[in-house]
Amino acid sequence: MTERNGNMFRGAIARGTFAAFVLAATFVAVNYSWRGASAEETAPAEAASPSAGQADLDKAIEAKLNASTFSDLGEVIRLCESAIEKGLDEANAEFAKQLLAATRFQRGLLVGETVLRTLPIDNNWPTFRKMAVEDLEKGLAVDPEQPEAWLMLARLNVLPNGDLERAKFAVDQAVDKAGDDRRLLVQALLLRADLTDDNEKKLNDLNRLLELEPDDPRVLRARGAALLALDKAEEALADFDKALAEAPGHIPTLEAKIDALLELKRFDDAMAVADQIEKASPGNAAAWFQRGRITGVRGEFEKALEYLNKAAEMEPRNVAVLMIRAAVLQELGKSEEAMKDVNRALELRPDNPALLRLRAAILAGSGQLSQAVRDLEQVREQGSAEPSIDLQLGLLYSIQKRHGKALEQFDKVLAVEPRNVAALRGRADTLLSLGRHAEAIADYEKALEVDPNDSGVLNNLAWVLATSPDEKIRNGKRALELATKACELTEYKAAHILSTLAAAYAENGDFENARKWSQKAVELGSENEKEALQKELESYKRNEPVRELIQEPLEPPAETPAEPSPESPSEEEKGTEPEAGPKDQPPDIPDAPEAPQDSPTGEQPPDDAPNGQIDAPAPKGEIDAPKGEIDTFHRA
Structure with missing residues (x-):
């Protein structure tokens, strides 16, 4: 040669x-x-x-x-x-x-x-x-001008314990260098859409993909999921229907369609889709699982439990089934059974953040606040930046009277989601417990701008406007308007809100109505509330308004347990004595996030499956949670 x-x-x-x-x-x-x-x-x-x-x-x-x-x-x-x-x-x-x-x-x-x-x-x-x-x-x-190598590098790095940031860089390079290689560009755009947490960017990539592959059911399904995450359920539903026209009976798409229908509260249509899942895959638990989710969202928890029990019989080791059933059991007040399901699921998926968050919610509901905090802190240590975790921690810290830490968490949430009503309410309640009335009022007002019909916010704002010792802060007329609206929203059946209405009347000098509503509050109040409510009534009988200023320390004294025993009444339950917290019952600790994405479809990818396609599990190994307060029965 x-x-x-x-x-x-x-x-x-x-x-x-x-x-x-x-x-x-x-x-x-x-x-x-x-x-x-x-x-x-x-x-x-x-x-x-x-x-x-x-x-x-x-x-x-x-x-x-x-x-x-x-x-x-x-x-x-x-x-x-x-x-x-x-x-x-x-x-x-x-x-x-x-x-x-x-x-x-x-x-x-x-x-x-x-x-x-x-x-x-x-x-x-x-x-x-x-x-x-x-x-x-x-x-x-x-x-470096080799797009196929960049794409493979990205795909390998999204596997468990890979370098996710390197994967994102690599897939960007693959997209930029794909040139006329249509097949490679489609794969790279699919992966990049899957890797990004920004739904607007995800949508841009998916729209570009649909220009290349207008009838690709994978892309249609992925765009539908992105639209659903952006609260565009109708548009998402249209994409899912198009995908099903191309791939009839595809179970992940049918499940995604159920998600959209749940957002639209079209429960009967969602149940019909569950029937389609059973027809497409009669031998697995997917249809029963979906029926359990749908009836759970409807609030029909007994029926939901029947469906989920059937799913669990068919697939006793399915983590999604165990998780949703635990949430249903918790709603039914069966905390011990719920905890068994969660712990069983955690044996199958140790340290799974969604399961830890659900267990935290169950523990909090049982009064085991310190253990709940430990679970949530473990989730955060895993690297999750979900604002809902900070919100849950803030609410728990507040109940524990760790007000300084609570404020830190609420501030973090509001820095990202300034209109988050639960965080505004939580911070306002905490400020109220610290005696910082003006700041608390400002947060309550912001919360009402977002949701003017939140009875808890209406009640707490009315209470501080009616009872603050600071004359510059009190506003009897506004307090009466707010308290009346809160009573209307709760059909005059909540003792603590009737108590606020009485305080507002007293601040306006109408002690006759103050006594009337205070008496009704005493009659409706629980045993834990009656003593404090009776003291308020006695004050009105003397034609004296109630004044309240709580000034708790940022952190509880070292010798005082931060967590009350589950049997002890909470400060909120004690009424309006100076050592009490904000007048209203505290907001619920948000539930755990959606179920892990291994629902019983019969075609789940393995835990360690590669993430080269939209159908693969979340690349971070985490379960994405929807924004705001979390509904266990919904999926993002």
């Missing part, structure tokens, strides 16, 4: 797409030699002769042409590295680097595809993933 022809042939090898060199060969061995990075890969070392490595380079070319196994590719890499180390002239040194990069690309892609194909069968996949990533990174350092 002449020098000229040899250079031409070498150029073809170096410049040709590495996909052309992916040989359809079976694996002879996987325990091939794997060398670490060396400086010689990018710069030839000093050698006695500038062509001392030529023989190794020629062998590398021959080995590349005949390569059919991982070991063969490893030998090509070894020979290229040896040639560079021994020394080559300038032209051949550049060629050797290109050949080395191309071979690393080829081996990295082969190993990467093997990892993605064989999950979770081969327990050694993390080792293979590491090998593939190393090859791809080294190859891209020499030739």
Whole structure:
């Protein structure tokens, strides 16, 4: 072979797409030699002769042409590295680097595809993933204009314990460098849409995808999910219907359609879709699980439990079924049974953030606040930045009278979601407990701008306007308006709100009506409330208005337990004595987030499945939670 022809042939090898060199060969061995990075890969070392490595380079070319196994590719890499180390002239040194990069690309892609194909069968996949990533990174350092390598690097890094930020960078590179490769661009845009938490950016990528593939059911389903997350349920439903027209009976799409119908409160239609799921897959628990969710959202908890029991009989180890059933049991007041389901689910999915949050809600409902806080703090330590976690922690800290920590959490939520009513209410209640009435009023007012019909906010604002010792703050007329509206919203059946109405009348000098409504409050109040309510009534009988100023410390005294026992009445239950908290009952601790995305469809990906498609699990290994207060029965 002449020098000229040899250079031409070498150029073809170096410049040709590495996909052309992916040989359809079976694996002879996987325990091939794997060398670490060396400086010689990018710069030839000093050698006695500038062509001392030529023989190794020629062998590398021959080995590349005949390569059919991982070991063969490893030998090509070894020979290229040896040639560079021994020394080559300038032209051949550049060629050797290109050949080395191309071979690393080829081996990295082969190993990467093997990892993605064989999950979770081969327990050694993390080792293979590491090998593939190393090859791809080294190859891209020499030739970064390889979109297929960038895409594979992204796909490998979204696997468990991968580098998510590197995956996002890599998929951006794949999109930017895809050029006219339509297939690769579609795959890269799908993955990027799956990786982003920004639903607007996700929507942009999916719209671009639909220009390329207007009838692709995967893309339609993904865009529907993004629209649903943006509270555009009608548009989402249209996308799901289009996807089902292309792929009738596809269970994940049918489940997504149920999500949209639940948002639209079209419960009967949602149940009809559950029937379609049963028809499409009669042998698994998916339809029963969905029926349980739908009836749970409807508030028909006994019926929901029947459906979920059926699902659990069919799939006793299904985490989603256990989680939703636990939430239903908690709603039915069966906390012990709910805790059993959650703990069983946690045995199957240790440290799962959604399950920890549900357990925290159950613990909080049982008065075990410190344990609930520990679970939520564990979720936060896992790296979750969900505002709803900060909200839950803030509410729990507030109940524990750890007011300083509570304010920190509410501030964090409101920095991200300034119109979050629960956070505004929680911060206002905490400020009220600290005696900071003016600041509390400001937050209550902001909350009412967002939701003017929140009876709890109406009540607490009316209470402070009627009872504050600060004459500049009191406003009897406004207090009466707010208290009356709160009573109307609760049909005059809430003792603590009737008590506020009485206080407002007293502040306006109408002690006759103050006594009337105070008496009704006493009659309706629980045993824990009656003593405080009776004291208010006695005050009105003396024609004296109630005055209240609570000034608790930022943190409870060291010798005082931060958590009251579950049997002890809460401060809110004690009424309006100076040591009480805000007048109204505290807001509910938000429930745990949606069920893990392994609903019983019969075609779930494994826990460690690759995330190269929209259908794969969330890349962070976390379950995304909807914004604001969390409804366990809804999915994002």
